[in-house]
Amino acid sequence: MEVAPIPGEEPWSAGAIGNAEWSGALLTEVLQAAGVYPEVRHVAFTGLDEIEMGDQSFGFGGSIPVEKAMSPEVLLAYEMNGEPLTPGHGFPLRVVAPGYIGARSVKWLANIRVQEEPSSNYYQTHAYKLFPPQVDEETADWSKGLMLGELSVNSVICQPADEEALPAGPVSVRGYAVTGGDRSVERVDVSIDGGESWMSADLLEEKGPWAWRLWEASVDLDPGEYELVARAWDSAANTQPELSEQIWNFKGYMENSWHRVRVRAR
Amino acid sequence: MEVAPIPGEEPWSAGAIGNAEWSGALLTEVLQAAGVYPEVRHVAFTGLDEIEMGDQSFGFGGSIPVEKAMSPEVLLAYEMNGEPLTPGHGFPLRVVAPGYIGARSVKWLANIRVQEEPSSNYYQTHAYKLFPPQVDEETADWSKGLMLGELSVNSVICQPADEEALPAGPVSVRGYAVTGGDRSVERVDVSIDGGESWMSADLLEEKGPWAWRLWEASVDLDPGEYELVARAWDSAANTQPELSEQIWNFKGYMENSWHRVRVRAR
Numbered sequence: 445m446e447v448a449p450i451p452g453e454e455p456w457s458a459g460a461i462g463n464a465e466w467s468g469a470l471l472t473e474v475l476q477a478a479g480v481y482p483e484v485r486h487v488a489f490t491g492l493d494e495i496e497m498g499d500q501s502f503g504f505g506g507s508i509p510v511e512k513a514m515s516p517e518v519l520l521a522y523e524m525n526g527e528p529l530t531p532g533h534g535f536p537l538r539v540v541a542p543g544y545i546g547a548r549s550v551k552w553l554a555n556i557r558v559q560e561e562p563s564s565n566y567y568q569t570h571a572y573k574l575f576p577p578q579v580d581e582e583t584a585d586w587s588k589g590l591m592l593g594e595l596s597v598n599s600v601i602c603q604p605a606d607e608e609a610l611p612a613g614p615v616s617v618r619g620y621a622v623t624g625g626d627r628s629v630e631r632v633d634v635s636i637d638g639g640e641s642w643m644s645a646d647l648l649e650e651k652g653p654w655a656w657r658l659w660e661a662s663v664d665l666d667p668g669e670y671e672l673v674a675r676a677w678d679s680a681a682n683t684q685p686e687l688s689e690q691i692w693n694f695k696g697y698m699e700n701s702w703h704r705v706r707v708r709a710r
Numbered sequence: 711m712e713v714a715p716i717p718g719e720e721p722w723s724a725g726a727i728g729n730a731e732w733s734g735a736l737l738t739e740v741l742q743a744a745g746v747y748p749e750v751r752h753v754a755f756t757g758l759d760e761i762e763m764g765d766q767s768f769g770f771g772g773s774i775p776v777e778k779a780m781s782p783e784v785l786l787a788y789e790m791n792g793e794p795l796t797p798g799h800g801f802p803l804r805v806v807a808p809g810y811i812g813a814r815s816v817k818w819l820a821n822i823r824v825q826e827e828p829s830s831n832y833y834q835t836h837a838y839k840l841f842p843p844q845v846d847e848e849t850a851d852w853s854k855g856l857m858l859g860e861l862s863v864n865s866v867i868c869q870p871a872d873e874e875a876l877p878a879g880p881v882s883v884r885g886y887a888v889t890g891g892d893r894s895v896e897r898v899d900v901s902i903d904g905g906e907s908w909m910s911a912d913l914l915e916e917k918g919p920w921a922w923r924l925w926e927a928s929v930d931l932d933p934g935e936y937e938l939v940a941r942a943w944d945s946a947a948n949t950q951p952e953l954s955e956q957i958w959n960f961k962g963y964m965e966n967s968w969h970r971v972r973v974r975a976r
Contacts, residue, residue: 511892574947576899576910590896594946624946625891626777630856633842644842680860680890681840681964682948683957690952698947 458600458703461622463655466540468521471556472514480510480558487513488563489539489550497566505565506548506572508541508593510558517542517654520553542654543624545592547572562591572697580694595624597684598700599632599659599676604707612667612709617645619703620656621676628653631677634661638671639686639702645674665709672705724866724969727888729921732806734787737822738780746776746824753779754829755805755816763832771831772814772838774807774859776824783808783920786819808920809890811858813838828857838963846960861890863950864966865898865925865942870973878933878975883911885969886922887942894919897943900927904937905952905968911940931975938971 475487488507495502512518519540522529529535534551541548547567562568573589599621604610621629632645645661663672675684685691688701741753754773761768778784785806788795795801800817807814813833828834839855865887870876887895898911911927929938941950951957954967 574943576897577908578910590943590945590947592947594893596947625893627860627891631842642843644844677840677856678948679856681856681858681862682944683951685949685951686953686956691949 458602460546461620461656463651464524465526466519466521467523467526468519468537468540470516471518471520471539472516474520474556475513475558478558480514483560484510484558485560486510486558486562488557488559488565488568489548490554490557490565491534491550492552492554495566502565503552503554504550504567505563506550506568507559507563507565508544508548512541512544543594543626545572545595548593573695574697575693575695577692584694592697593624595622596698596700597621597623597627597629597676597678597682599629599674599684600703601672601674601705604672604705606705607707608705609708609710610665612665615663615665615707615709617661617663617672617674618659619674620658621674622656623676623678626653627678627680629657629676630679630681632657632659632661633675633677634663635673636663636665636670638704639673639675665707667710669706669708672707673702675702724868726812727886727922729917730790731792732785732787733789733792734785734803734806736782737784737786737805738782740786740822741779741824744824746780749826750776750824751826752776752824752828754823754825754831754834755814756820756823756831757800757816758818758820761832768831769818769820770816770833771829772816772834773825773829773831774810774814778807778810809860809892811838811861814859839961840963841959841961843958850960858963859890861888862964862966863887863889863893863895863942863944863948865895865940865950866969867938867940867971870938870971872971873973874971875974875976876931878931881929881931881973881975883927883929883938883940884925885940886924887940888922889942889944892919893944893946895923895942896945896947898923898925898927899941899943900929901939902929902931902936904970905939905941931973933976935972935974938973939968941968 486507490505491503493504521538521540524533537553538551539549570586572592575589601619603618617634621632623629633642634645635642645659648658677683684700686702752773756771757769759770787804787806790799803819804817805815836852838858841855867885869884883900887898889895899908900911901908911925914924943949950966952968
């Protein structure tokens with residue numbers, strides 16, 4: 445599906461996602477030790493990096509709601525997969541806020557503030573916002589727009605690859621599915637005819653909450669061309685939209701329309 | 711949009727929803743007083759009603775996850791809008807589990823059980839389940855299917871009514887939007903051309919979490935025929951699917967495709 449291009453952003457397509465095992469201090473214990481006053485609604489983080497923008501220089505920042513910050517899964521992490529963080533992953537200390545967009549897991553953590561409003565950092569108030577389809581970069585009112593937070597439900601076909609030529613016969617279709625907050629992926633549907641008909645994929649071993657859920661479906665392909673499609677459902681029965689054009693926004697965020705892969709069996 | 715009919719169910723369309731103020735005991739305090747052992751994952755409720763099914767008679771029942779049951783918004787309610795419950799609303803005591811499908815708010819409460827599995831009651835294991843589109847009543851494997859729980863995101867145009875004839879000129883389009891769990895409704899889009907183009911509705915006063923969010927959009931209609939459409943977005947940027955056929959299931963549950971109202975301005 446060709447839709448209007450997204451200006452000035454790198455198309456990450458179905459990539460820029462991974463799973464790791466994180467170790468660190470529980471943010472909730474740090475906050476409880478420091479004390480949180482009753483009016484606090486958000487916990488804001490700022491990094492040590494220095495971003496130049498116009499004549500200003502500041503650290504990357506963002507915030508999460510205090511209820512999330514007080515949940516035991518949010519870490520001040522100093523290890524990734526049992527090793528100290530590498531510089532690229534935020535050494536010496538970073539936030540890990542599972543179920544939220546990656547931008548809230550601030551790296552090279554410099555400070556933590558408890559406050560009544562969301563972070564006033566550019567990356568909270570400006571960058572990661574979802575606008576309606578009738579709004580573009582020129583007309584955006586930056587005081588509005590949905591501040592991205594929890595992830596929407598999404599799924600991706602990893603195998604076979606788009607445009608792949610395969611031997612006819614049985615084919616294993618595999619991929620991942622994710623959702624945000626404390627929701628779980630409850631179902632993945634797979635189609636070999638562009639979404640006309642569906643079968644249920646097998647959900648593979650659960651890696652735990654907030655990790656992706658791998659899935660697999662076995663299909664039998666006669667020689668010909670196929671459009672493979674996947675869509676996931678979360679535990680509240682939300683599912684992915686059929687077409688990109690139904691969710692187009694000028695920043696290109698939260699693109700979770702049905703994932704499609706064209707293959708030829710011969 | 712005409713889709714395959716749903717057998718044996720009453721079509722509730724956009725109705726069967728309301729908002730009330732409930733008073734009662736916090737379920738979490740009752741559970742804490744009684745004690746909950748660490749393996750507990752679900753809290754199950756059974757009502758005093760006697761449902762005849764085949765040669766069995768049993769009370770309506772269902773369960774919610776223990777994390778939800780321990781949240782302060784879940785009530786054992788004995789008052790609705792400041793008055794004792796009426797018989798129809800569950801006198802003398804009922805569950806109120808906001809953000810979940812109504813079936814989990816068991817009326818005429820007889821008992822509460824903490825357990826490791828979801829309720830084995832017919833209405834948990836059988837009735838309120840979402841199946842994929844390729845499954846029908848004959849082929850359903852009742853050990854599978856998504857047990858409904860939190861509500862998906864939805865919105866409805868209440869005014870004008872479908873097939874209404876209106877004076878041309880300014881028209882106020884009004885309705886409600888809801889979502890489940892601890893998500894909030896963050897945006898409602900309105901279209902007067904069947905979803906080709908959109909404007910943002912104004913979200914009216916927030917009644918608090920779990921209540922519906924009322925909204926309004928002012929449109930200007932020249933004489934002619936229009937298809938008004940509404941769609942809502944939750945705080946994780948999930949939105950409603952365009953067409954019923956994209957979410958068809960043989961029980962007709964969780965129908966949250968774009969709500970459409972045809973009007974004529976003259």
